[in-house]
Amino acid sequence: MSCRRGVTLIEVLVALSMLTLILIVSVSWMTSILKKQSTLSSNANWRRASSRLLDTIEHDILTVDQLVAGSQRGVSRVEVLGDTIRIRSRDDSGIGTFVYALNSQSGELIRHRANEHAGFDMDPVLGSVQSFNCSVEGPTTDRVTPVLSVALISDTGLQAIRTITLR
Numbered sequence: 001m002s003c004r005r006g007v008t009l010i011e012v013l014v015a016l017s018m019l020t021l022i023l024i025v026s027v028s029w030m031t032s033i034l035k036k037q038s039t040l041s042s043n044a045n046w047r048r049a050s051s052r053l054l055d056t057i058e059h060d061i062l063t064v065d066q067l068v069a070g071s072q073r074g075v076s077r078v079e080v081l082g083d084t085i086r087i088r089s090r091d092d093s094g095i096g097t098f099v100y101a102l103n104s105q106s107g108e109l110i111r112h113r114a115n116e117h118a119g120f121d122m123d124p125v126l127g128s129v130q131s132f133n134c135s136v137e138g139p140t141t142d143r144v145t146p147v148l149s150v151a152l153i154s155d156t157g158l159q160a161i162r163t164i165t166l167r
Contacts, residue, residue: 050160
């Protein structure tokens with residue numbers, strides 16, 4: 001009997017098939033990890049952007065209280081019309097009306113700004129929005145001032161909700 005010191009073709013094929021199987025499992029695992037990371041990153045970005053948007057709405061509403069009376073008396077400063085908020089406010093350009101509304105075709109929340117000096121501008125402020133709900137609750141026995149509730153729901157089901165006290 002002679003003793004051979006080598007590997008047979010079958011042994012090489014078995015080793016290659018095992019290596020291929022390990023490689024396929026590893027690539028599949030890495031792909032799923034990268035998809036999950038991408039989803040988590042996208043969700044975090046949407047949450048940050050929606051929080052900034054709610055901060056901006058709250059800032060516009062709080063700025064309403066700083067309006068100079070005069071010719072603006074009797075004009076409703078915060079108005080909710082279904083899923084649209086109209087806010088008379090002041091910024092660096094002066095007094096204007098800000099309108100926040102959902103463009104259902106593009107899934108973007110749009111911020112309109114209109115005043116005598118700047119004309120009319122439309123800026124998308126948040127994308128991937130499925131629902132934009134606003135409601136005003138009047139004073140109750142527990143609460144003296146009315147509150148505005150704003151709720152955003154993303155295409156992926158994420159929610160951002162803010163309740164703002166109106167003065």
